[in-house]
Amino acid sequence: GDSVTQMEGPVTLSEEAFLTINCTYTATGYPSLFWYVQYPGEGLQLLLKATKADDKGSNKGFEATYRKETTSFHLEKGSVQVSDSAVYFCALWQNFNKFYFGSGTKLNVKP
């Protein structure tokens, strides 16, 4: 069945460090891929998305490229800030019907 696997956290970085959070997926067909961010005590906010192979989603300095050949959608940011500390979820949406979420990766950014 469809599934998403993302790297376990927590990930702890110093401010201005480079961030990569790995995400791979298993799916039939051509799902859309998403990264969501969750701040403490809040719901999910869409960070970026890609709807087809080779698309690059980007927002607030974050980027992820839909790689069908490696079934990956890794999240990257060149210089993280303390305000980026949150939990990040990779997700795939199959047939606009059902989301499959990864387990979430907690990011801690230290000043």
Next chain:
Amino acid sequence: GAVVSQHPSRVICKSGTSVKIECRSLDFQATTMFWYRQFPKKSLMLMATSNEGSKATYEQGVEKDKFLINHASLTLSTLTVTSAHPEDSSFYICSARAGQGGSRTEAFFGQGTRLTVV
């Protein structure tokens, strides 16, 4: 982007009572709404999918008599936790999907409801 409002954001109730959580799409018509449960430090688990005017479809292992879902209009879905017990304490999040064209490529999430049963 579209806004989904979930209410209340926090609720504390006594064991044995029922709690209703509302999910509203504020600026679009949501033909489909999803309800998720999130355990501490865990990912989101889909509980059920509801289409406006139809009975909800529950995921395996979710008690439909305990978690009553109503999607009576295109802008409102409710989740009622009946006879709540401490093990029902969790973070519940709704999501709404619009019905047509390009808007179907995205679902929008509410801010979540923290339920504590004492």
